[in-house]
Amino acid sequence: MPPRPPPAGPSTSTGFVTDVSRLLGAFRWAFMPLGLLALVAVGVHAAADTLDDRLVAVVDRVDAAFDGLVGRYDVTAPMVEWVSLELRTRIARILALTWELAADLVLALPALGYREATAAAVKPAESWRAALEGQEAKPSWRALWQRCLRQPTPMRWLRPLATAAVVVAGACTVAKLMQGTVYLSWRELMGDQVADWGARGLAVGALVGVLATLGWRAVLRNLQHADAACAQERGRRAFTRGLLGCAVVVPLALAAVLDATPLVSFLR
Amino acid sequence: MFPSRARGLLDFCMAVLCVWTAYHHTPAGALVRKASAWAFSSKSTARPLLAYYDGMTGTSLAAPMLAPEVSLVRPLTDAESLAWGTHLALKGLDARAREPFAALAQELGIPMDRLLDPVEGPVAARRLHAALEADFPREEARLTALFVGRIPARYAQERVVAEGGAPTLESLNRQLPPGFETASVGAAQALALSTAFGLAWPVSESARVTSPFGERHHPVLGMRRMHTGVDLSVPTGTAVSAVAEGVVRRASEDAVNGRVLVLDHGRGVTTAYCHNSELLVRVGERVERGQLIARSGNTGRSTGPHLHYQLELASRPMDPLKFRASVRAVSGDSSR
Numbered sequence: 001m002p003p004r005p006p007p008a009g010p011s012t013s014t015g016f017v018t019d020v021s022r023l024l025g026a027f028r029w030a031f032m033p034l035g036l037l038a039l040v041a042v043g044v045h046a047a048a049d050t051l052d053d054r055l056v057a058v059v060d061r062v063d064a065a066f067d068g069l070v071g072r073y074d075v076t077a078p079m080v081e082w083v084s085l086e087l088r089t090r091i092a093r094i095l096a097l098t099w100e101l102a103a104d105l106v107l108a109l110p111a112l113g114y115r116e117a118t119a120a121a122v123k124p125a126e127s128w129r130a131a132l133e134g135q136e137a138k139p140s141w142r143a144l145w146q147r148c149l150r151q152p153t154p155m156r157w158l159r160p161l162a163t164a165a166v167v168v169a170g171a172c173t174v175a176k177l178m179q180g181t182v183y184l185s186w187r188e189l190m191g192d193q194v195a196d197w198g199a200r201g202l203a204v205g206a207l208v209g210v211l212a213t214l215g216w217r218a219v220l221r222n223l224q225h226a227d228a229a230c231a232q233e234r235g236r237r238a239f240t241r242g243l244l245g246c247a248v249v250v251p252l253a254l255a256a257v258l259d260a261t262p263l264v265s266f267l268r
Numbered sequence: 269m270f271p272s273r274a275r276g277l278l279d280f281c282m283a284v285l286c287v288w289t290a291y292h293h294t295p296a297g298a299l300v301r302k303a304s305a306w307a308f309s310s311k312s313t314a315r316p317l318l319a320y321y322d323g324m325t326g327t328s329l330a331a332p333m334l335a336p337e338v339s340l341v342r343p344l345t346d347a348e349s350l351a352w353g354t355h356l357a358l359k360g361l362d363a364r365a366r367e368p369f370a371a372l373a374q375e376l377g378i379p380m381d382r383l384l385d386p387v388e389g390p391v392a393a394r395r396l397h398a399a400l401e402a403d404f405p406r407e408e409a410r411l412t413a414l415f416v417g418r419i420p421a422r423y424a425q426e427r428v429v430a431e432g433g434a435p436t437l438e439s440l441n442r443q444l445p446p447g448f449e450t451a452s453v454g455a456a457q458a459l460a461l462s463t464a465f466g467l468a469w470p471v472s473e474s475a476r477v478t479s480p481f482g483e484r485h486h487p488v489l490g491m492r493r494m495h496t497g498v499d500l501s502v503p504t505g506t507a508v509s510a511v512a513e514g515v516v517r518r519a520s521e522d523a524v525n526g527r528v529l530v531l532d533h534g535r536g537v538t539t540a541y542c543h544n545s546e547l548l549v550r551v552g553e554r555v556e557r558g559q560l561i562a563r564s565g566n567t568g569r570s571t572g573p574h575l576h577y578q579l580e581l582a583s584r585p586m587d588p589l590k591f592r593a594s595v596r597a598v599s600g601d602s603s604r
Contacts, residue, residue: 017277020276020277021275021276021277021278022276023276024276024277024279024280025275025276025279026276027280028276028279031279031280031283031284031287032279032283034283034287035279035282035283035284035286035287036283036286037290038283038286038287038289038290038291039286039290041290041294041296041297042286042289042290042293042294044294045290045293045294045295045296045320048321049320049321049442052321052322056517057517060517060518060530060551061518061551064518064520064522065520067520067522067524067525068520068521068522070522070523071521071522071523071524072523074523077522077523077524077569078524080522080523080524080525081524084496084585085530085538085540085580085583085585086580086583086584086585088583089583090318090583093318093321093322094318096321097295097317097318097320097321100294100295100296101295101296104296108296170286170289173289173293174285174286174289176427176443177288177289177292177293177445177446178285179427180420180423180424180427180443180444180445181445183423184419184420184423184445187419206282206285209278209281209282210282210285210286213275213278213279213282213283214279214282214283214286262430262431262432265427265430265431265432266430268430
């Protein structure tokens with residue numbers, strides 16, 4: 001009895017996907033840090049976009065106090081006219097932009113330091129290379145969690161939590177953009193019903209996919225970064241390390257959770 | 269720590285999706301777009317950086333929206349105000365951004381030229397609004413439908429409802445993918461203009477305008493300065509009322525404006541009331557149209573009792589008289 005030939009179809013397609021995956025996998029060092037950076041930047045903007053009107057109110061109050069102060073003296077009274085309503089609005093938007101870019105520096109920039117351990121690096125036979133090159137293995141979730149509990153610092157707790165908040169907001173924005181683009185471009189081709197369900201499905205897929213592939217990595221990378229920064233300091237200095245950055249990102253994280261995370265809307 | 273598996277394709281797709289979103293939807297992405305346009309000596313398609321927050325800051329206001337070319341002969345109804353705002357904002361759009369208008373106008377048998385005509389344009393715009401009223405009962409959603417198209421507007425409206433928010437123009441625009449920015453700015457301008465047309469007057473209609481909007485010889489400083497509002501001659505203690513519902517954004521006192529109130533009416537419209545003798549509302553308080561908010565006076569840099577009334581659209585001072593049906597006689601004495 002002659003041997004049966006192996007089924008060609010499915011294995012070829014699986015092989016193709018695997019090959020493409022493997023090929024793209026070779027460039028993970030480039031696209032993963034960029035993807036993490038972009039995801040955090042999108043989330044930070046979604047949060048900052050909800051704060052700009054509150055900033056206008058703050059600038060108004062500060063300007064009113066300033067006008068009241070300089071208006072007391074004849075010499076300084078003309079300074080009252082320095083800041084018009086148009087300029088006040090512009091100042092508030094500039095503050096929002098500055099705040100957003102500062103938060104990008106604090107939360108998104110560490111993503112560029114994201115590296116993945118290669119298979120060779122974990123092989124015992126290759127361990128000499130890491131030792132010689134002075135490479136330290138990145139700590140695991142468990143080790144990081146234990147250090148957060150035993151040596152808690154604002155940076156170790158707040159940075160990863162803030163990253164988690166903006167990452168979810170970012171994933172929602174990506175999903176929203178996906179849904180809108182797919183619906184509006186597919187509608188004429190496939191009809192309203194199909195385009196609607198297709199867009200919803202892809203939006204949920206994008207939301208879950210982004211969180212599953214990039215979201216947790218962004219949080220872990222920030223946790224690693226915060227842990228490494230705090231580990232360099234001792235005692236009180238470790239506690240105060242990165243406080244300014246925390247002050248920048250915590251309000252944005254709150255805004256992200258409260259106003260920029262419409263998770264349920266994709267299921268309605 | 270992160271073993272590489274055969275998930276390269278999925279990771280790549282998700283990373284590209286995030287980079288695409290950041291590129292189109294964040295100021296940081298706009299900076300990258302501007303930098304690459306500069307590096308390759310090409311034209312950047314990115315919006316001004318500050319427009320990523322409210323959609324309008326940093327974008328130029330189209331010249332036709334500064335004022336209607338034709339004087340208003342009678343007060344406008346709400347529907348007419350909306351039509352006038354739509355007509356003026358439409359005139360400021362380029363040909364490509366007018367496409368949704370053109371499509372709807374063609375359906376209704378209205379020539380595009382008629383929509384742009386200074387006299388017939390508002391009437392034609394009102395017909396467009398009437399055609400959309402059943403599908404989009406709210407003004408803001410209807411304007412979105414006119415400026416970006418019915419399908420994108422309906423989609424945005426459904427998304428806003430799914431998010432559980434109010435369908436304001438800003439929330440509707442947030443739901444739209446890249447490519448609708450210019451049209452969204454047009455809709456915002458139309459809404460601001462139509463709101464301005466519907467404003468009441470802060471004091472009696474018979475109050476004389478003693479100093480109009482525009483360049484003038486400043487009575488105290490003795491130099492040519494821009495007068496960013498109109499001065500209304502009223503005796504001290506005259507009741508000043510809110511020209512529309514809104515929120516008190518500022519209630520303060522200084523040496524120049526005296527006791528000043530600034531009301532934010534939303535939709536990109538703000539009004540200011542200066543030189544009052546008494547302020548009757550506080551910052552953050554919500555006021556209704558016609559509500560007593562202050563008593564006029566002669567405080568700050570002022571040479572006599574009057575009310576300085578200022579109207580700002582998208583944070584830019586506009587002549588409030590251009591949005592009024594009956595323009596009062598302007599006194600030769602502009603010394604207030």
